[in-house]
Amino acid sequence: EAMGCTVLPISGGNTDRQLMLMKDMGVTVIACTPSYFLHLIDEGMKKGIDFKADMKLKHGIFGAEPWTEEMRAKIESLTGITAHDIYGLTEISGPGVANDCSHRRGLHVFEDHFYPEIVDPETLEPLPDGEQGELVFTTLSRTGTPMLRYRTRDLSRILTGPCPCGRTIRAIERISARSDDMLIIRGVNVFPSQIEAGLMAIDAVLPHYLIVVDKIGDLDTLEIKVEVTPETFSDDIKSLEKLRARIGHAVQRIINISATITLVEPHTLPRSEGKLRRVTDLRKKA
Numbered sequence: 001e002a003m004g005c006t007v008l009p010i011s012g013g014n015t016d017r018q019l020m021l022m023k024d025m026g027v028t029v030i031a032c033t034p035s036y037f038l039h040l041i042d043e044g045m046k047k048g049i050d051f052k053a054d055m056k057l058k059h060g061i062f063g064a065e066p067w068t069e070e071m072r073a074k075i076e077s078l079t080g081i082t083a084h085d086i087y088g089l090t091e092i093s094g095p096g097v098a099n100d101c102s103h104r105r106g107l108h109v110f111e112d113h114f115y116p117e118i119v120d121p122e123t124l125e126p127l128p129d130g131e132q133g134e135l136v137f138t139t140l141s142r143t144g145t146p147m148l149r150y151r152t153r154d155l156s157r158i159l160t161g162p163c164p165c166g167r168t169i170r171a172i173e174r175i176s177a178r179s180d181d182m183l184i185i186r187g188v189n190v191f192p193s194q195i196e197a198g199l200m201a202i203d204a205v206l207p208h209y210l211i212v213v214d215k216i217g218d219l220d221t222l223e224i225k226v227e228v229t230p231e232t233f234s235d236d237i238k239s240l241e242k243l244r245a246r247i248g249h250a251v252q253r254i255i256n257i258s259a260t261i262t263l264v265e266p267h268t269l270p271r272s273e274g275k276l277r278r279v280t281d282l283r284k285k286a
């Protein structure tokens with residue numbers, strides 16, 4: 001509002017109404033989780049709304065969920081918007097602790113309010129700028145419930161050197177993983193974001209996937225269900241098999257273990273109106 005913008009606070013859910021308001025009011029910027037924006041695109045498509053032609057949307061500010069550079073590229077190519085990354089956490093202030101600038105060289109931390117540190121997650125010793133570790137925040141302006149060296153479990157590093165945008169507040173590297181997101185599959189450490197990066201690099205793959213980890217006998221199994229474009233499904237079995245193999249190789253190259261790839265039709269995997277869980281670990285039930 002201070003910048004002359006009209007704000008439409010709509011909260012989550014009620015997707016039809018969101019789409020109608022975005023279209024009718026000519027909304028230019030949206031802020032939500034990346035998975036909810038994907039859900040909006042998806043529901044829009046079903047109603048014949050083309051984000052590029054029918055919406056005035058220019059920018060998206062997405063956060064509260066881990067998402068990759070590859071997912072950003074997918075969202076931008078589907079909608080023609082510029083997708084920005086915002087970082088925050090409920091315990092500190094909610095959204096707005098850090099945000100990327102147009103140079104996308106990490107996310108600038110609003111250092112006048114939040115003091116960032118990177119620590120070794122095992123020893124908790126502070127690490128120098130440039131080294132990867134767990135992000136820790138101290139609030140500088142919060143009253144009532146200040147936070148001192150609050151451990152986020154998010155893995156990042158503080159970037160060194162100036163940003164071409166001219167801002168002098170430091171930036172943190174885009175959060176690629178949370179220390180408690182890590183899966184151990186057949187003894188190998190796997191982050192869901194690594195799988196996402198492999199999947200999203202392939203054109204025929206839609207930004208909807210589900211990772212299922214299970215155990216058969218003593219062996220961990222990894223299945224990745226992924227939606228592919230309707231055109232792909234009209235192809236013959238041989239090309240589908242080829243695509244399945246290509247996705248399998250792309251993922252294996254990154255995580256170093258093999259996965260069973262299941263191609264599914266569009267609109268068949270779970271969607272989210274808030275934060276989406278893309279990992280089902282069935283081993284935990286055993």
Ligand SMILES: [Zn+2]
Pocket residue numbers: 101102103104105108163164165166167
């Ligand atoms: Zn910058």
